[in-house]
Amino acid sequence: MQWRMVPELFKNLFSKPITIRFPHESIPIPDGYRGEHSYNVEKCISCGLCAKICPNMAIEMMEAPREYKEAYPQKYPKIDLGKCCFCALCQDICPKDALKLTKNFFLSTPDPAAVIKHPFHGEK
């Protein structure tokens, strides 16, 4: 038996494990992480640059639903997170900072409709 492993053994017996209990705790997510989008329709000027730059064509400009049509007559981005590669080019190109990527990475879902982010909440 190699005796040099004994101090290593005691060190590992009394030290905190390197793994974390994931759903209960998480490693710190740094600022600038590219997670789920947050979209502010009030700031949006409907320039459509985000839809043009998106390498995966995950962003489509859509018209507002009927009840919002008067207040929002132009086209607004609808984001398909299933196609998105989280490159943050839309965030970089947005002239008004309406589109931003948040730290949220809990995006897996069994519901295929839930991966599509509509500019107007609650609208499917």
Added chain:
Amino acid sequence: MEIEQISAHEYEIFFGPAHPGSGNFSVKLKVDGEKIISARADPGYLHRGFEKLMEYRTPIQNAVLSDRICVLEPLAWNLIHAEAVEELLGIDTPERAKYIRVVMAELSRIQSHIIWYGVMSIGMGFDTGFKIAFGYRDYILDLFEMITGGRVYPAGYICPGGVRRDFPKGAKENILKVLDKIDEMIKLEEMENPAFLYRAKGIGVLALTDAQRLGATGPVLRASGMKTDIRKDDPYEVYDGFDFEVPVRKEGDVYARYYVGLEEIKQSIKIVKQALNELPDGDFIVEAFKKPKLNLKIPEGEVYVRNEIARGEAGIHMVSDGGAKPYRVKVRGPSFLHMIPVLEFLLKGAQIADVPAIYWSLNGCPADLDR
């Protein structure tokens, strides 16, 4: 009527693509008992068609796409793509961007070599090595997450014109801390396990003449005894200003390749430390490229850019006809020649049990082989 004679000793087996140690790649082996008579590589399981996809996208979108050419070192491919576009555009990047690029490319190389050590260990049944390697690799992934915003894919962090973001606060200190951790790992890695040595020494010997004939590059060629490194021979970015050595071994066996990989991690640590020391202030991207450019016209012309990445010589040949999208992009992945001619040559006459050791010692990446 002729009756075909079938030997009861000879039969065919597949190594991969469902083998846990093969990745998305397969080798058809013809064996006689335990001995391999001939091997035939069977690539194509990971073909995604980057060369065609790039013809339909603008350079800034291609920067994001270029991540995916090789899963294990996306930053290196970002760098090559960015250099190709810059050469066509005829622009120079700010000094700070060049240093950041070197730091990121070297961290990417360290990370890739750590994976190399890990998969080589598990290929030989040395699980501890695998766990050590992948545990320590996570520290570097934490750095990537902090700097680029993604753990594995930087999403075109190194883009035409510079880099997409500056180093965040405390990046320098964090990188130095992680490098100390990697030093710790190297010490563990250097405690050579006898079982590892028995399975690595004298196995899969690639002589220098064969290596040159079959087109090996990078660490595989260096392990066979040729001192060559594009960072020294044809310096790009600011590599000519750094003091580092090119590790060479003469044996050309699995152990020599492992040893070259280990030494390269040490040299990369040296380069990162020098680059961080000399990191100049200033802009991290050309002013005109601060916002991603949608209608960037690439002037007519063609370039071939080559870089030394963890696996060997990687290159991009880009042709432009003056439009916003490249006319043709050819990607030269270093794994192609390692995984087809070199692997087939080395497997001939080897034992079945040595297949994973030889396979992984070539540091192949099916992703950049199939593209």
